[in-house]
Structure formats: C-alpha cells, structure tokens
Amino acid sequence: MPHYVDLQVILKEKLLGTGSGNLTSQEKAINDQAAKGYRLHTITTSSSGSKGIGGGNRIQATMVFESLA
Template identity: 75%
Template structure:
C-alpha cells in the first residue's frame, strides 16, 4: 500500500472473467484496492484497462486495471 508522503500511487489489479456467464469474477479485489487507498487519504484519479488476451487454467480472459490515486 501507499506511503503517506507520496503525491500519487499506481496500482494494478487483474480482473478475471467468470468461468460461467459474463462479467468479472473478482470485482471485490478492485473494490478492496480502491477502499484501501481511500483509507490512506487518496482518491481515485484515473483508471485504465487493457485486455491481456491470456486464458487462465479454466478459461476466461484477463483484464489488467491500472489505477492512479492522488493524495487529497
């Protein structure tokens, strides 16, 4: 997690597609990352995503979310 003296923090979270159906199977990981930084006094400044195109053991694409947080 971020040290409180940094103006910006960058974190990457990998979102995994559900095995069955559509959507992300681990949005709680993204939520935890955002809430952890908010608790340290940071707000989400920018979020970008990129599809890795790789498949997991049981299938499903991976999407890499890059989050930039700014100290309040």
C-alpha cells in the same frame, strides 16, 4: 506521503456469463487507498485472451490515486 500512487489489479472474467469474477480485489484496493487519504484519479484497462483450461479473459486495471492532502 507521495502525491500519486499507481496500482495494478488483474481481474479474471467469469467462465460462464459476463462480468468479472473477482471485482472484490479491485474494490479492496480502492477502499484501502481511500482509507490512506487518496482518491481514484484515473483508471485504464487492458485485456488479454483466455489463459488455458480455466477459461475467461484477464483484464489488467491500472489505477492512479491522488493524495487529498
């Protein structure tokens, strides 16, 4: 088992209001790694502008997980 795992999740902000419209994809990634014996070590984010008619910014979350074993 690798000591560290790197994952990226793209979050799309809601067109109206604030916050992310798909935080469940980030939550699923974290829970999947926890079930494999990893804990979230570091998370960084970067944002990009609106992608056309769908609106909303894109946020790229890069997560580093560390093995508990």
